[in-house]
Amino acid sequence: MAEPLLAIRDLRTYFISKNTEVRAVDGIDIDVQKGQILCVVGESGSGKSMTSLSIMRLVPKPRGKIVSGEIVLDGQDLLKLTEQQMTGVRGNDISMIFQEPMTALNPVLSIGDQITEVILRHRKITKKEALHRAVEMLKFVGVPRAEQIVREYPHQLSGGLRQRVMIAMAMVCEPKLLLADEPTTALDVTIQAQVLELMRKMRDEFGTSIILITHDLGVVAEMADHVVVMYAGQVVESVNADELFEQPLHPYTKALLQSIPSIDADHEVLYSIPGTVPDAASFPAGCRFAERCPLAQPSCFEKAQALREVRPGHLVRCDLVEEGGV
Numbered sequence: 001m002a003e004p005l006l007a008i009r010d011l012r013t014y015f016i017s018k019n020t021e022v023r024a025v026d027g028i029d030i031d032v033q034k035g036q037i038l039c040v041v042g043e044s045g046s047g048k049s050m051t052s053l054s055i056m057r058l059v060p061k062p063r064g065k066i067v068s069g070e071i072v073l074d075g076q077d078l079l080k081l082t083e084q085q086m087t088g089v090r091g092n093d094i095s096m097i098f099q100e101p102m103t104a105l106n107p108v109l110s111i112g113d114q115i116t117e118v119i120l121r122h123r124k125i126t127k128k129e130a131l132h133r134a135v136e137m138l139k140f141v142g143v144p145r146a147e148q149i150v151r152e153y154p155h156q157l158s159g160g161l162r163q164r165v166m167i168a169m170a171m172v173c174e175p176k177l178l179l180a181d182e183p184t185t186a187l188d189v190t191i192q193a194q195v196l197e198l199m200r201k202m203r204d205e206f207g208t209s210i211i212l213i214t215h216d217l218g219v220v221a222e223m224a225d226h227v228v229v230m231y232a233g234q235v236v237e238s239v240n241a242d243e244l245f246e247q248p249l250h251p252y253t254k255a256l257l258q259s260i261p262s263i264d265a266d267h268e269v270l271y272s273i274p275g276t277v278p279d280a281a282s283f284p285a286g287c288r289f290a291e292r293c294p295l296a297q298p299s300c301f302e303k304a305q306a307l308r309e310v311r312p313g314h315l316v317r318c319d320l321v322e323e324g325g326v
């Protein structure tokens, strides 16, 4: 396979205080290919957001710290860049969109001013040219009356429009990688479908690679080329999307897929996985899912499991899964 656009190697991001060490991200490896949409799924607290904030090097300070690993974008390890070099990467090579657009938009700047600000930070063009580019981008993401909207302020726009403006702002420098952390959770279904469609259009048009974090397996089924399942700060399964739905191998992934509400009348109750994610300040020594796993053997509680390739391109962190994947 071609060189990945992004290669994360043994990334560890911890929250360190006097008496505790919360291992939010605990040794993950993820590859993202050019033009690929990679979905990251997993229960609340599994380390999804901290993974994407680590890529941006925006882990909450002072306690949050990337303690080791590599995040290689196009051959360059982002963890080795100075803060100033990193400022040149954010918004230019990598952009991020959030669940709540107001976190990305500045309430006291007009839409035009904030989009041109991003462009002028990274490109040597005139203000007039930047404004022209901003209007073009707003049109591309389907914002009506773009010439007027650039003069308006975030609070004057509907939630759906704000989402589009945020996406326009993230895409205006044509980043190689877009990070989207639950971008549609707060939106109604029609707007959610439009935003997903828009992200696909970005990928098709610009070849953008996208890491899409979501709780929603329906979104995964619709969007993902590749899926990474996270549990307790680790990757427990990594495989292309078709194979994930056809042949999930990790007991946790199987449980997640079972929790999709089914339209069958005899399956009305949403299956939920019994128990809770272990405390990230004191992970058990063995398999982190063993406590909740219906298949757990005594050995699972003793021995930490390694991520293994059991079929070509299909990685699983469970010793019970045999070579070939059964």
Ligand SMILES: Nc1ncnc2c1ncn2[C@@H]1O[C@H](COP(=O)(O)OP(=O)(O)OP(=O)(O)O)[C@@H](O)[C@H]1O
Residues within 6 Å of the ligand: 015, 022, 023, 024, 025, 042, 043, 044, 045, 046, 047, 048, 049, 050, 051, 060, 063, 064, 280
């Ligand atoms: N500011 C913080 N201080 C201490 N611990 C934190 C902080 N932010 C997150 N954590 C811990 O890091 C771990 C991973 O959190 P993260 O936000 O990445 O989870 P997530 O998978 O994004 O969950 P969700 O689906 O709820 O968004 C959790 O155990 C969480 O409690």
Ligand SMILES: [Mg+2]
Residues within 6 Å of the ligand: 048, 049, 050, 181
């Ligand atoms: Mg999160």
